[in-house]
Amino acid sequence: xxHDLNPVAVLLVTSGTRGNRVLFRYPYLQEIEPEMTVKQxxxxxxxxxxxxxxxxxxxxGQKAKPLLSSFIKDGVLVGFSNETLxxxxxxxxELCGKQFSVQIDDVRFVGYPMSLxxxxxxxxxxxxxxxxxNILAVNVVFVLRANLPESVxxxxxxxxxxxxxxxxxxxxRCEYLTREAKIMxxxxxxxxxxxxxxxxxxxxxxxxxxxxxxxxxxxxERLVADGQVIFYLNQWVEINFCLPHKIHGxxxxxxxxxxxxxxxxxxxLRPYHGILLTRPEQELLQFLPLDSSPAMTRLIQLTKPVKxxxxxALETDLSITQIYQLVCHMVYWGYAMLIYPLCQSNxxxxxxxxxxxxxxxxSQEFSMCFHGLxxxxxxxxxxxxxxxxxxxxxxxxxxxRLIDQFNQVVVWMLQHRLINQLHTYVNLIxxxxxxxxxxxxxxxxxxxxxxxxxxxxxxxxxxxxSVLMEDPGTITLDRTTSMSDLASVNSEESTGGQSTAQSIxxxxxxxxxxPSQEANSEGSAAEDRKAQWRLQDTLLNELKPQLxxxxxxxxxxxxxxxxxLFAKLxxxxxxxxxxxxxxxxxxxSRSQLLALLDKFKEVLILCQHEDPATSLL
Amino acid sequence: MIKxxxxxxxxxxxxxxxxxxxxxxxxxxxxxxxxHNFIIxxxxxxxxLIIVSSFGLKYVGCPIYINDTKYKRNAFIFxxxxxxxxxxxxxxYAPLVKKLANYxxxxxxxxxxxxxxxxxERVPQFLKQVLHGLNQEKCCNINMxxxxxxxxxxxxxxxxxxxxxxxDVPCLIVPRDVMSKHQWDLTTxxxxxxxxxxSHVKKIAAEADVELNLVKANLQNLLYNKFITMVSIFQYSNxxxxxxxxxxxxxxxxxxxxxxxxxxxxxRSPPEFRDVYMMYCAFTPGTTVKTLCTRQINPHxxxxxxxKLVQFGLMKGLLRRMQKYPLALPxxxxxxxxxxxxxxxxxxxxxxQISCETGISHHELDDKIDADDSIVICWK
Numbered sequence: 001x002x003h004d005l006n007p008v009a010v011l012l013v014t015s016g017t018r019g020n021r022v023l024f025r026y027p028y029l030q031e032i033e034p035e036m037t038v039k040q041x042x043x044x045x046x047x048x049x050x051x052x053x054x055x056x057x058x059x060x061g062q063k064a065k066p067l068l069s070s071f072i073k074d075g076v077l078v079g080f081s082n083e084t085l086x087x088x089x090x091x092x093x094e095l096c097g098k099q100f101s102v103q104i105d106d107v108r109f110v111g112y113p114m115s116l117x118x119x120x121x122x123x124x125x126x127x128x129x130x131x132x133x134n135i136l137a138v139n140v141v142f143v144l145r146a147n148l149p150e151s152v153x154x155x156x157x158x159x160x161x162x163x164x165x166x167x168x169x170x171x172x173r174c175e176y177l178t179r180e181a182k183i184m185x186x187x188x189x190x191x192x193x194x195x196x197x198x199x200x201x202x203x204x205x206x207x208x209x210x211x212x213x214x215x216x217x218x219x220x221e222r223l224v225a226d227g228q229v230i231f232y233l234n235q236w237v238e239i240n241f242c243l244p245h246k247i248h249g250x251x252x253x254x255x256x257x258x259x260x261x262x263x264x265x266x267x268x269l270r271p272y273h274g275i276l277l278t279r280p281e282q283e284l285l286q287f288l289p290l291d292s293s294p295a296m297t298r299l300i301q302l303t304k305p306v307k308x309x310x311x312x313a314l315e316t317d318l319s320i321t322q323i324y325q326l327v328c329h330m331v332y333w334g335y336a337m338l339i340y341p342l343c344q345s346n347x348x349x350x351x352x353x354x355x356x357x358x359x360x361x362x363s364q365e366f367s368m369c370f371h372g373l374x375x376x377x378x379x380x381x382x383x384x385x386x387x388x389x390x391x392x393x394x395x396x397x398x399x400x401r402l403i404d405q406f407n408q409v410v411v412w413m414l415q416h417r418l419i420n421q422l423h424t425y426v427n428l429i430x431x432x433x434x435x436x437x438x439x440x441x442x443x444x445x446x447x448x449x450x451x452x453x454x455x456x457x458x459x460x461x462x463x464x465x466s467v468l469m470e471d472p473g474t475i476t477l478d479r480t481t482s483m484s485d486l487a488s489v490n491s492e493e494s495t496g497g498q499s500t501a502q503s504i505x506x507x508x509x510x511x512x513x514x515p516s517q518e519a520n521s522e523g524s525a526a527e528d529r530k531a532q533w534r535l536q537d538t539l540l541n542e543l544k545p546q547l548x549x550x551x552x553x554x555x556x557x558x559x560x561x562x563x564x565l566f567a568k569l570x571x572x573x574x575x576x577x578x579x580x581x582x583x584x585x586x587x588x589s590r591s592q593l594l595a596l597l598d599k600f601k602e603v604l605i606l607c608q609h610e611d612p613a614t615s616l617l
Numbered sequence: 618m619i620k621x622x623x624x625x626x627x628x629x630x631x632x633x634x635x636x637x638x639x640x641x642x643x644x645x646x647x648x649x650x651x652x653h654n655f656i657i658x659x660x661x662x663x664x665x666l667i668i669v670s671s672f673g674l675k676y677v678g679c680p681i682y683i684n685d686t687k688y689k690r691n692a693f694i695f696x697x698x699x700x701x702x703x704x705x706x707x708x709x710y711a712p713l714v715k716k717l718a719n720y721x722x723x724x725x726x727x728x729x730x731x732x733x734x735x736x737x738e739r740v741p742q743f744l745k746q747v748l749h750g751l752n753q754e755k756c757c758n759i760n761m762x763x764x765x766x767x768x769x770x771x772x773x774x775x776x777x778x779x780x781x782x783x784x785d786v787p788c789l790i791v792p793r794d795v796m797s798k799h800q801w802d803l804t805t806x807x808x809x810x811x812x813x814x815x816s817h818v819k820k821i822a823a824e825a826d827v828e829l830n831l832v833k834a835n836l837q838n839l840l841y842n843k844f845i846t847m848v849s850i851f852q853y854s855n856x857x858x859x860x861x862x863x864x865x866x867x868x869x870x871x872x873x874x875x876x877x878x879x880x881x882x883x884x885r886s887p888p889e890f891r892d893v894y895m896m897y898c899a900f901t902p903g904t905t906v907k908t909l910c911t912r913q914i915n916p917h918x919x920x921x922x923x924x925k926l927v928q929f930g931l932m933k934g935l936l937r938r939m940q941k942y943p944l945a946l947p948x949x950x951x952x953x954x955x956x957x958x959x960x961x962x963x964x965x966x967x968x969x970q971i972s973c974e975t976g977i978s979h980h981e982l983d984d985k986i987d988a989d990d991s992i993v994i995c996w997k
Contacts, residue, residue, distance in 0.1 A: 084661050084662070087654070087659060088655065088659075088662070091652075091654075092651040092652075094651040095651055098671065099670075100671075101668075101669070101670045102668065102669050102670075103666070103667065103668035103669075104665050104666070104667050104668075105665045105666050108668075150706075349902055350995060350996065350997045351997065352937065352939075354995075354997055355964075356942045356965070356995045356997065357963060357964045357965050358944055358945065358947060358962075358963045358964045359947065359963075360964075376944045376964070376993055377946070377993055380993035380994060380995050383903075383994060383995050383996035383997070384902055384903040384996070385901070385902055385903070427867060427894070427898075429891045429894060431889065431891050574867070575863070575867055605891070605894060605895050605898050606898065607863060607897075607898040608859070608898075609859055609860055610861060612861060
């Protein structure tokens with residue numbers, strides 16, 4: 001359901017001492033006598049459409065149809081005379097200075113009426129007021145299709161507001177509107193004198209002579225062309241507007257049209273992200289207004305797809321918040337997109353919204369940029385998660401130029417949103433204890449070679465718990481608890497029915513596997529173990545007891561360093577933080593992190609999907 | 618939610634006024650006076666649906682002119698306006714306003730319901746019934762005269778019905794016992810019986826012994842009214858990938874329970890949540906369901922029904938089907954085996970569509986296309 005985002009028309013309406021007038025209307029089209037006498041039309045209203053239609057009525061019903069036909073014909077506003085428009089687009093003074101929105105059947109009028117009556121005019125015009133046409137209110141109105149979503153019409157409403165306010169401001173400063181209105185009215189008068197009913201030629205004359213009309217025409221044409229409007233009204237007041245829906249090509253995504261994906265992207269902005277300019281640097285710099293912030297220029301010049309925002313902040317000597325603001329601005333305007341900085345370990349996949357049609361315009365553009373390469377083949381390569389270039393490629397294309405070309409291809413595809421980056425997310429979900437129950441021991445004992453048997457695991461678990469249950473004060477006193485004491489505690493706690501002896505042997509066998517404690521004597525071993533449990537307990541303090549148990553069961557938790565790192569990373573294991581984020585914030589290398597994840601793989605589940613910040617999906 | 622319904626008319630001496638309003642005094646006179654030109658409009662906007670937003674409220678109305686010499690000004694002008702808060706999406710109400718205006722036109726012409734002097738009690742009573750009916754029951758049926766009952770029903774959504782394809786699989790999203798409470802026509806009842814979330818439309822048509830287009834029309838109706846949803850047909854050769862929404866499964870306890878119940882192989886022994894989650898995470902691009910079930914995870918041992926798991930994932934957006942698009946590289950000649958398929962190799966058709974149109978099975982298609990070097994495959 002692709003929407004047509006373009007406005008149907010732009011109108012300039014004024015009300016003055018000589019009544020309400022539509023001063024300018026673009027685009028204009030000669031109407032082919034849409035006039036239907038009111039009497040004829042009203043007859044049709046009597047028909048109840050739910051009554052059984054009698055043959056006679058059928059003809060009347062068909063007559064009624066043209067009255068209720070669409071107001072949009074071939075994308076141009078039809079069916080409204082200028083008088084009708086002028087009458088309802090000029091509102092009572094109470095509604096001035098507020099957003100204005102009226103929908104009539106399938107067209108919607110959004111505008112911003114401004115009252116000019118309270119402007120302090122100079123003496124001259126005060127005197128002229130009685131003789132001259134004096135403008136009291138003005139409204140710039142965009143005519144839209146009624147089926148456009150709310151967020152689009154809100155954007156147009158903002159533009160209408162900018163224009164109305166700017167016109168009012170210019171009127172105050174140099175009577176811009178009065179001057180322009182005079183030109184337009186002269187054109188109308190001339191047309192009526194010559195008896196020429198042809199609105200098209202009148203409008204053409206107006207556009208030719210009036211600067212304001214030219215400006216409104218430009219606004220309309222820019223909106224249709226690319227959705228960006230930047231100019232100086234009367235070479236004085238800056239108007240800048242963009243329709244993000246159009247810039248980001250959201251209507252091609254085929255989803256419901258809202259700005260939500262863009263705002264969501266921006267809300268996930270983090271210092272490890274990078275930006276990718278969507279246009280060449282020089283083009284962007286030219287596009288910036290004269291009074292743009294020098295910080296913006298510096299940012300654009302220094303941006304490289306391999307740098308993250310933190311680096312950029314250091315290089316541009318700006319604070320990270322400032323960088324955020326600039327980046328949000330650039331992303332909203334479609335000058336840049338968020339990416340994770342390019343690196344060899346990034347994994348990309350074809351975007352579901354990519355257009356795979358064989359002879360698409362995109363593929364021709366691609367062939368223009370990269371000679372000898374076909375877009376389809378590149379897309380096929382990213383059908384499966386792939387790195388920027390495979391290691392094989394590196395071997396077969398030894399020349400660095402080709403590698404560089406591959407990188408360029410990836411950048412190009414990212415710019416056109418053909419590929420998305422996949423990230424790995426981690427979730428901490430332990431299996432339930434039930435899994436370790438003796439009944440299923442057979443299936444698990446051979447699975448985990450580090451554990452001698454499942455029953456031993458249970459014992460450790462329970463002894464661990466028993467220590468935790470003890471009062472901390474007693475533990476400090478109890479430093480000399482012997483092995484047997486502990487074992488007896490175990491047996492009391494244990495409900496599995498294992499004999500004390502068995503648990504002791506398993507216990508010691510387990511203990512001997514931990515290299516860090518091999519040097520310790522038998523007596524202090526238990527003490528160390530307790531210390532370790534206490535460490536585990538404090539490290540994993542935040543977690544639920546169930547999770548704690550499961551983590552302690554992982555063999556790697558015996559290694560304090562591993563456990564410490566694991567505990568530090570625990571907050572990230574909720575499926576919302578990808579590996580790159582953990583690496584960035586915790587200053588880890590990828591191999592370190594992967595090794596840790598592998599050690600605790602029993603309680604972790606990895607999942608791959610797109611980063612919400614870098615994908616519009 | 619309709620905040621207020623008011624009847625506005627053009628009084629022969631006072632001009633535009635609000636003659637009846639439920640609840641009373643919701644729209645003050647000052648506000649009405651500033652917007653009345655959109656409610657009692659000039660005659661050139663009569664019979665048009667007009668929506669005005671101002672002062673934080675939204676007014677949906679349709680001005681009606683009834684020309685007759687019996688009226689003081691030779692015409693009776695009225696408008697029944699629904700009032701909403703400004704943020705409300707009024708699109709479902711728009712047809713109702715027009716329909717109500719038509720009913721009232723009819724009642725006025727036949728019975729002078731609005732202009733007659735004896736109806737000062739009945740009109741607000743009627744408006745109140747409409748307001749309550751639409752807000753609470755989402756519909757109302759009010760008997761106004763011997764031959765006129767006002768039927769109004771709020772549609773859940775207004776859009777073009779989505780086309781139903783032969784290879785789509787309908788899934789109930791409403792419990793079956795709730796479904797059976799509705800009075801469906803005989804064909805729908807028959808078709809519903811075969812909607813099990815596994816059979817595709819063509820199969821249902823064959824099993825129910827109903828003509829295919831009738832089945833499609835029936836299902837389209839159910840789909841429009843949000844009783845069913847369509848998922849893609851399940852095959853072991855399909856590739857699915859997990860989406861970002863998978864986090865919902867962790868956070869939403871209710872969804873978790875629903876999921877475990879849905880994907881269980883038998884009701885008595887539900888699977889572990891961890892296993893279900895792990896299985897969802899194992900769906901990655903390039904892994905077919907077959908590979909997944911044979912090499913990585915054994916769904917039977919985990920008490921998971923993999924078909925239902927996929928179905929649930931698709932319904933809730935946890936999984937996304939990856940479609941296979943074969944593309945013939947331009948400028949290269951294809952082998953004679955693939956020649957007849959060439960029109961479908963333009964990158965706009967996926968395997969499902971090609972199979973459905975040509976009647977060639979996935980397996981055969983795979984064989985033919987794999988053998989040809991001039992064809993590349995994109996998954997997306």
